[in-house]
Amino acid sequence: MSADPFLPASAASGAQISRRPSRLALAILMLGGFITVFDLFVVNVAIPSMQADLGAGFAEIGFVIAGYELAFGVLLVAGGRLGDRYGRRRLFVLGMLGFAVTSFLCGVAPDSTSLIVARFLQGATGAILFPQVYALLRVLHDDAGRRRAFGLLGMTLGLAAIAGQVLGGLIVEGDLFGLGWRVVFLINLPIGLAAAHLSRAIPESRLPEATAVxxxxxxxxxxxxxxxxxxxxxxxxxxxxxxxxxxxxxxxxxxxxxxxxxxxxxxxxxxxAIDLALFANRGFAAGVIVVLAIYSTATSLFLCFALLVQSGLGLSPFAAGCLFAPASVGFVAASLTAPKWAARFGDGAIAGGALVYAAGILWLIVQAGALTGPGDALSLLPALVLLGFGQGLSMTPLLNLVIGFVEERHAGMAAGIVSTMQQVGGAFGVAVVGIFFVALLTDHPAGAGPDAERYAAAFAGAMVYNLAAVAFAAALVLWIARRRKPA
The missing domain is CATH 4.10.860 (DNA Excision Repair, Uvrb; Chain A)
Structure with a gap:
């Protein structure tokens, strides 16, 4: 069985398909993974524009992000099981069409409340779409083909994260047809409709004895x-x-x-939905807490950083996206080397990666305190690269560490729990960090000083939670490493 974090419990045991998928089928599956991750990252650079256009506060903007992650996270396992039972290609098409329609609803939302509801629905359709990508790649290939396919998917998702920031910033700044940020959602409609139509090239796959939702x-x-x-x-x-x-x-x-x-x-x-018996394994239970803690820092950091550099420093969406892109490059580079480090130094390498991540956050906090205007933005680059590299070193091998504590027959359920905790952690982090960010902005009201200083103070103060959460995760990984007895 696969230990991939997004592979549903039953997907790993699905019946193999007799014919290999075509290149078109593989491309459509890659596109399905791309757009779900792209939309997760593109919102970060569009947030300040949304806030200004809709007159939304931090709470509403937080719901736009957290609502997507919450719906995505809690419905991932259900999406996988529905695909197993009713057909993975069928659910892929349904998810793609749903994602296209809900993206359109996001793009035409007249107010923040409508946008929040549409984003929640978009996350729900993403949860139907995304597990089918992993499940179909798993059952449509032999072992050698599967390794190539998942390697290609990993590269695709990494590129989606980078494109979400750089290309997303360019789209927002381009203000196509005067629609501004709305284009980042509306573009999904033609893409989704075309992908759903071309999905006929994907062989059908199902598992009739799949567990009910x-x-x-x-x-x-x-x-x-x-x-x-x-x-x-x-x-x-x-x-x-x-x-x-x-x-x-x-x-x-x-x-x-x-x-x-x-x-x-x-x-x-x-x-x-969750087999609580797995939590009797102390290593797995502690590992899930690590996942929740460390993933609670990523989305909240992206959100606060976007507000810092755009609302605070006055950078354009494209410049903001380009500024953060090196962190994504660092993440991808570290992700490629992380398995080798973990094989050489054991679980301690994951704790070391978390400490590198923490060092990047601390460096970013210090640098933010010295910001006075847009000309200082480039001083953040080294800290961002270090931060992204630390994320890749810690997050990538962490998932295999946690799932490695359970027996192989439970690997699918454990993977579902871990993937859910990733998304729920992201939503929780946005909520908690928002408490500090809003409070610190209130303590420095508009007009009392330069926006750069106000947002820098709010960013630095809010990131103290992220620093503490990553340090806690590193300590807990070291505790796990000393007691590890994997199945």
Missing amino acids: DWAGIGLATLGLTLLLVPLLEGPNAGWPLWTWGCLAASALTLAAFLVWERDLARRGGGP
Whole structure:
């Protein structure tokens, strides 16, 4: 079975297809992976333009990002199981069409509330689309072809992250037809429709005995996490009224109900969304916490950095995207070498990568404190490259470390849990960092000083959480490494 973090539990055991996919089929699958990651990154450079156009505050912008990640994360396993049962190509087409339509809804959203709803739906359709890419690549190839296909996919996703920032910035700045940021979403409509039409080249694949989707469990998890994120994002602006504390209490009760439901469903022989028995393995449980912590820092960093360099320093979207692109290059370069470092130095290499990541964040905090205007933006480049390199060294091998604690027959379920924690961690990080960012901006009101100083102070203060979270993750990885007894 595969230990890929996005491969659903049943996908790894799907029946092999007799004929190999054509180059067109492979290209369409790559495109499916590309657009989901591209849209995750392109929003970062478009955020300041959205904020200005829609008159949105940080809470609304936070929901635009966190809503996508939340829906994507909690529905990933469901998307994989639906593909196993009803046909992976069929669900790929459905997901592609859904992603195209919801992208159009994002592009024509008249206000921030409409955009938030559309982004949540876009994340849900992405969760239907994305698992089919991994599952189809897994079942349509033999071992040698699978290695080549997944290598190509890894390169595609890396390029999508870079293109999302550079090309996305160019699209926003180009202001095509006077639509501004809306084009980054509207462009998905023709691409998605064309890809869905050409998907006939992909052979069908299914697993008739696939486990049923645990819709009750998914519903409880979604409700509980939403009740957690809403007050965390709205609380700082609203002054933490009584309803925010009520939501937090309701979130705790709902998530507790989710855990009880999952345990009882497993006892009855059903197919829970998350098999809680896996958490009896202390190494796996600790590893999931590491994933949650370290992935809670990435999206929040991108968001705050975009606001710093565009709203604070006054850089254009394209310049902002180009400024952050070297960090993505560092990530891709480190990802290619990370397996060799892990093989040579063991799990300690992952902790070392996390410390490099932390050093990059600390350097960025120090450099941000010295910013006075757009002319200082290039001083951030070395810290960004170091940060991206540290991310690649720590995040890439971390997933195999965590999944390595479970037996091979549970690898698919463990991968689903890990991939969900990646996305939920990103949404949680946006909410938590937003508390500090908004509070620090409020302490330095507009007109009281240059925007560069205001946003630099807010960025530096908010990134203290990221620094602490990565340092905690590094310490926990070292603890895991000393006690590791993988299955």
